[in-house]
Amino acid sequence: MGKNLTIIIAETAGFCFGVKRAVNLANRAPERYPDQPIRTLGPIIHNPQVVEQLAARGVIKTDDIAELGPGVVIIRSHGITRQLAARLEKIPGLTIINATCPFVRRAQEIVAKMSERGYEVIIIGEPDHPEVAGLISYGEPERTRVITTAKEIPERFFQQKKPARIALLAQTTQPQELYNEIAGALLPIKGELRCFNTICTATSDRQSEVLELAGRCDCMLIIGGRNSANTNRLHQLSLTRQPRSYHIETARDLRPEWFAGVDTVGISAGASTPQWLIDETVTALQKLASRS
Numbered sequence: 563m564g565k566n567l568t569i570i571i572a573e574t575a576g577f578c579f580g581v582k583r584a585v586n587l588a589n590r591a592p593e594r595y596p597d598q599p600i601r602t603l604g605p606i607i608h609n610p611q612v613v614e615q616l617a618a619r620g621v622i623k624t625d626d627i628a629e630l631g632p633g634v635v636i637i638r639s640h641g642i643t644r645q646l647a648a649r650l651e652k653i654p655g656l657t658i659i660n661a662t663c664p665f666v667r668r669a670q671e672i673v674a675k676m677s678e679r680g681y682e683v684i685i686i687g688e689p690d691h692p693e694v695a696g697l698i699s700y701g702e703p704e705r706t707r708v709i710t711t712a713k714e715i716p717e718r719f720f721q722q723k724k725p726a727r728i729a730l731l732a733q734t735t736q737p738q739e740l741y742n743e744i745a746g747a748l749l750p751i752k753g754e755l756r757c758f759n760t761i762c763t764a765t766s767d768r769q770s771e772v773l774e775l776a777g778r779c780d781c782m783l784i785i786g787g788r789n790s791a792n793t794n795r796l797h798q799l800s801l802t803r804q805p806r807s808y809h810i811e812t813a814r815d816l817r818p819e820w821f822a823g824v825d826t827v828g829i830s831a832g833a834s835t836p837q838w839l840i841d842e843t844v845t846a847l848q849k850l851a852s853r854s
């Protein structure tokens with residue numbers, strides 16, 4: 563690395579719209595509700611530094627609804643189940659700040675509406691993901707299913723005499739190609755197929771840009787929580803184009819030996835990485851370059 567190190571920051575690096583909204587709501591809560599206990603149900607986002615900062619301001623994570631009493635609870639961006647929402651509403655003196663991303667909320671509403679109208683609802687997604695658990699809860703249990711591949715489409719959809727009525731949607735972070743493949747596989751059913759494209763492009767935009775950057779940089783840094791699935795995915799994608807791709811949580815993780823002979827460093831960050839962690843990394847890199 564020389565003094566003329568070029569640092570390119572991906573335009574899509576960092577907070578997506580839904581995460582920014584959730585973190586803003588959490589940040590404003592102590593002023594809006596002074597002297598009240600403020601809890602988030604689970605970590606507000608998968609970034610330990612942001613969770614720590616909020617804790618220092620009195621916004622504390624809890625995983626147990628039994629710990630909630632009078633005060634404030636913040637629901638995180640990927641939403642909660644309908645049953646859990648109903649339980650929260652029954653807690654006396656509890657104010658609910660619903661930070662569910664509007665895109666996730668829209669998908670929940672589609673499941674509820676199509677279920678009510680008698681459709682079989684198919685959700686493409688990871689069965690154990692909290693967003694998916696939330697989505698399923700809005701459907702009729704016998705007529706709502708989660709699938710991960712086209713092979714899991716029930717055979718009976720193609721065989722039954724009565725025309726099928728199917729509504730298809732996806733967890734917001736699913737790949738568009740998978741959605742297209744499953745929608746295509748459902749086309750031959752006899753009956754009606756309603757396709758709702760609930761995929762949010764924040765994830766795919768980040769992924770395309772990382773691939774493009776990794777192809778033209780000598781080294782890539784992906785910043786984000788070790789527990790952040792979308793950050794890990796960005797790192798994996800980056801490695802496919804640039805073996806010198808490193809996943810860091812903060813600037814403290816930087817190792818000078820990574821940058822030997824490097825002229826251009828590309829930086830991206832997961833959807834739950836705050837801007838200050840990106841800025842801090844850039845400053846640390848510039849310092850390293852100036853010393854070399």
Ligand code: F3S
Pocket residue numbers: 578579580581639640663664665666734735762763764765833
């Ligand atoms: Fe919302 Fe898309 Fe982010 S669904 S939480 S804006 S990844």
